[in-house]
Amino acid sequence: MNKPIVRAHRRFIRVEPYIGLIAASGLFSFIGKQLKVFGPLGWPEAIFLGTGAACVLIVTLAAGLAGWRFFKPLQATPPARSAAVPQIDARLKEIEESRPDFSRLAETDGKVTGLTFRVDELDAWKEQLSRLMTEAVTAQTKRLERLEGKVADVEANLGQAIAKTAASQSLSDDRRQEQIASLYGSLAAIFDREHMRELAVPIEEIGKELAAPIEQQTRLDHEEWEAWEAKERGWQSILKAWCDVAERYLPGIKHSVMSVSEEQYRQTGIAQASQFPEDGLIAYKAFWARLNNWRGSRGEADGAVHHVAFDGGTVERMSVRGVFDLEDKS
Numbered sequence: 001m002n003k004p005i006v007r008a009h010r011r012f013i014r015v016e017p018y019i020g021l022i023a024a025s026g027l028f029s030f031i032g033k034q035l036k037v038f039g040p041l042g043w044p045e046a047i048f049l050g051t052g053a054a055c056v057l058i059v060t061l062a063a064g065l066a067g068w069r070f071f072k073p074l075q076a077t078p079p080a081r082s083a084a085v086p087q088i089d090a091r092l093k094e095i096e097e098s099r100p101d102f103s104r105l106a107e108t109d110g111k112v113t114g115l116t117f118r119v120d121e122l123d124a125w126k127e128q129l130s131r132l133m134t135e136a137v138t139a140q141t142k143r144l145e146r147l148e149g150k151v152a153d154v155e156a157n158l159g160q161a162i163a164k165t166a167a168s169q170s171l172s173d174d175r176r177q178e179q180i181a182s183l184y185g186s187l188a189a190i191f192d193r194e195h196m197r198e199l200a201v202p203i204e205e206i207g208k209e210l211a212a213p214i215e216q217q218t219r220l221d222h223e224e225w226e227a228w229e230a231k232e233r234g235w236q237s238i239l240k241a242w243c244d245v246a247e248r249y250l251p252g253i254k255h256s257v258m259s260v261s262e263e264q265y266r267q268t269g270i271a272q273a274s275q276f277p278e279d280g281l282i283a284y285k286a287f288w289a290r291l292n293n294w295r296g297s298r299g300e301a302d303g304a305v306h307h308v309a310f311d312g313g314t315v316e317r318m319s320v321r322g323v324f325d326l327e328d329k330s
Helices: 002-012 016-034 043-071 085-097 102-167 173-215 222-247 253-258 262-266 280-310 321-329
Strands: none
Touching: 016 043, 102 173, 102 222, 173 222, 173 280, 222 253, 222 280, 253 280, 262 280
16 A cells, blocks of 8 residues: 555655755855855855855756747657557457448338338238128128028928828829929029028139239238238138039039149239249139139039029039040040
């Protein structure tokens, strides 16, 4: 603790100026003692006179040197560069180059904000799809309830017809069984016709929604494409349900609608690959082919169901264009 204090104290106690002052005073006292100009002086008077002369001389020299330096200042010289300065400059340059690019951070923040908006838009799409599916299921449930009421009425009438048929002796047992089977087949065909009409509505509407962005030359990013794929999977499940009903009246129609030929994959002019991420163009061509296959087969399927429902046709007698297509390909 005391060593720094002693070291600092020594800086203020310098004996050199005092030695110089004493030497100058002694010199001037000796000179004054020898000179006869001042008359006979004792040593005390000579020492006092020498000390005063030494002080005057010192003050005069100090004032002269200070004035000389004031009017003739030294030229400023640049400090000598150390050998370590280039290394320091190079290190500072590395530190400057390694600083983080805050503009990229701002750009990244903007992208994160954009992704947040995309997620919100995707949630809105999912909510809209869920609402459409709920409305479709609700409407279908109500329609089925009405159809069940109609079926109950028809069954009541059918019971009366069966009673009358049983009472009639002119008809054979085989004829009665055939009439009963025809009546039940007609009822089932009427129910299936209404079911197919209900499924056709979301197939057409959702199909137009899926095709709209592509027809408008819109480019889909990854979030929009994921929403499109989710919506297309729901649309495809509805399409398969329609095909399952139509398959009972036109065997082979499901394969005819759902299958996609090589010619349809190679077809151009539908959309551009730049509108989709990665292999999205192939998935879109498959969707577009199934939609067109369904549109082309819908009229034939409706006619087959109508024939069974009202013209006395049976399921076993029905044929379909897809059956002949399969035979030609084989």
